[in-house]
Amino acid sequence: MSAKSGQTSEECCVAEGAGDARPPDASLxxxxxxxxxxxxxxxVQLPKARFLVDCGMFQGRASGEKNAAALDLDARRLDAVVLxxxxxxxxxxxPLIARRGFRGAIHATPATADLLEVMLPDAAHIQEWSATKREGRESRTPGPRAARGPRRIRDEDEDGAPLYTLADAQAALKRVKRLDYGVTREIAPGATVTFRNAGHILGxxxxxxxxxxGAQSRRxxxxxxxxxxxxPMLPDPEQVERSDLLVVESTYGNRLHRSLESTYDEIAALLSATLPRGNVVVPAFAVGRTQEILHVLADLSRAGRVPPLTVIVDSPLARAATEVTARHAASLERETRELAAWQASHPERMRVAFTETPADSMRINGIASGLVIVAASGMADAGRVRHHLRHNLPRAECAVMFTGFQAQGTLGRALVDGAKEVTLFHERIAVRASMHTIGGLSAxxxxxxxxxxxxxxRHPPSRTFVVHGEREVSHAFAEAIRAQLAWGSVEVPERGLQVPIIAG
Ligand SMILES: [Zn+2]
Ligand SMILES: [Zn+2]
Known part of the structure; x- marks a missing residue:
């Protein structure tokens, strides 16, 4: 059975001017x-309110154009964002909606709010840097803020202008309102939100x-x-018992991860075999994934399953995110806090160094073996990890350990798919290092x-929408929901689809 993605008569597309073309009274x-x-x-549009749930950036193939065209709506008329x-x-x-005049509140958990304070300025910096690079006037990798030198803030109309700037990121941060898990808050007339722990990353x-x-309520x-x-680290996602319209992610909706135990075996074997003669490069998101990798490495060290480790975390953002994680330790599992204490008292078994300046980062390039180098980005399409790949990919004694999702069109995906040669910094680089995909650590x-x-x-939602997956994967997961849970209305929406919240 193919997935239902057809539109009913009340549904329309919002490719242009979302919601400005006479939407139903209440729509998603x-x-x-x-x-x-x-x-x-x-x-979400209601008779007296409109708000976004998430305000995310497109990444990977053609993302530049997609981000420039994204969120075709009047940001000044948005009441809120639920993040x-x-x-x-x-x-x-x-930051883009802040730039366009958004003046509502951004509702987020306290840990998410703290993480945003390190992530949004960094995202803005990448925007500014990429815009400069597009003009070919500068070609260096972004360094930590102190070492970046003067910025050029430019007009939006200028060709290749940044999507947004540091000032826009700071304007967005001012709109964040913290909301603890389990507390219900009114976010707009006729709308409330309650957060439950999703167990995906901190916060x-x-x-x-x-x-x-109107007269009827909908969840x-x-x-x-x-x-x-x-x-590891995080609690299981909290159950929700009731929903009328459900929007569910499906990143890995078509597959099963390896067990954590075999994942640990795989990592221990890889480190033990590689480190005596080479380095292990780990492309990792600075936020969430890097802290989880440090946790797993500490766990393996405490169990005596790997040689003494020297781990370099080459990302100022990861350092900041690790500090935020430590501040919110209470929301992590007890086991996580115990392991952090063990690691702090056993530096001879696992040494972790965070680099700050590009010079620190470059010094690593002179070391031929014995390092676990954790650097962003997770899909190797940006960031300092590209320098480490450039130095380690041509060496057969080195290894690259991928632990997260690799989107189509990214360097990470090309490497995972077995590319024998890749382009980095305008140079063709031969790939001789071994590639390892560790599935069991997925967030x-x-x-x-x-x-x-x-x-x-307790009951199937009236409609379930499967999102956040490559199209075939989302369809496969929709099919699994129909087959295994016997839910009737399961759909994979196309971008731009608008559905009524109250049917009929
Ligand atoms: Zn995520
Ligand atoms: Zn996501």
Whole structure:
């Protein structure tokens, strides 16, 4: 059975001027992460209010044009943004709506709010740097803020102008209002939100949105990104029992992860075999994934399963995110706090060094073996990890360990798919190092984990929308929901689809 993605007569597209073309009284529109993983943004329109759930950036292929054309709506007329978590594919366009005049509140958990304070300025810096690079006037990699030198702030109309600037990121940060898990807050006339822990990264939330557009109330549940049950560091995603319209992620909706145990075996074997003669480069998102990798390495060290480790975390953003994680330790599992204490008292077993300046970063390039180098970005399409790949890819004694999702069109995906040669800094680089994909550490639930979360609903939602997955994956997961849970109305929306919140 093919997935239902047809539109009924009350549904329309919002490709242009979202919501300005006489929408139904109350509607939900899919502005991104529809048939793809990135660009999460959903618009809820009520007779007296309109707000976004997530405001994410597109990443990977053609993302520049997609981001420039994203969120075709009047930001000044938005009442609020509900933010599920800090990852850029959910938060990265907040500075853009701030630039366009958004004056509402951005509701986020306290940990997400703290993470945004390090992530949004960094995202703005990348925008400014890429814009400069597009003009060919500068070609260096972004360094830490202190070492970046003077910035050129330019007009939006100028060719290749940044999508937004540091000032826009700071304007967005001023709009953030902290909301603890489990507390219900009115966010606009006729709408409330309650966050539940999504177990995906620090601060991540499932957004339970209750709306009363007229006489009837409706519950919309947005899963955000969901962690799998039993993964390191974070609690399992909280169950939600009731929803009328459900929007659920499907990043790994068509597959099963390896068990954590075999994942640990794989990492221990890889480190033990590689480090005596080479380095292990780990492309990793600075936020969430880097802290999780440090946790797993500490766990392996404490169990005596790896040689003494020297871990270089080459990302100022990761350093800041690790500090935020330590501040919010209370929201992590007890085991995580115990392990952090063990690591602090056993530097001879695992030494972690954070680099700050580009000079620190470059010094690493002279070391031929014995290092675990963790650097952003996770998909190797930007950031300092590209320098480490340039130095280590041509060496057969080195290894690259991928631990997260690699989107189509990224360097990470090309390497995982077996490229023998890649282009880095305008140079052709031969790939002789070995490539390893470690699936079991995913921050996203696999098909079984997603279905387990869905089983927590007492009744099937009236409509379920499968988002945040490559199109074939979302369709495969929609099919799994129909087959295994016997839910009737399961759809994979196209970008631009607008559906009524109250049917009929
Ligand atoms: Zn995420
Ligand atoms: Zn995401």
């Amino acid at each position: 529109s899919f502005l991104g992460a529809a048939g793809e993983v990135t660009g999460s943004a959903f618009l 599920t978590h800090a990852h850029i594919d959910h938060s990265g366009l907040l 991540s939330a499932i957004a339970v949105v209750d709306v009363t557009p 919309l549940v947005f899963s955000g990104d969901l962690g799998g049950p039993g993964r 996203h639930a696999d098909q079984a984990g997603l279905l387990e979360w869905l089983r927590g609903f």
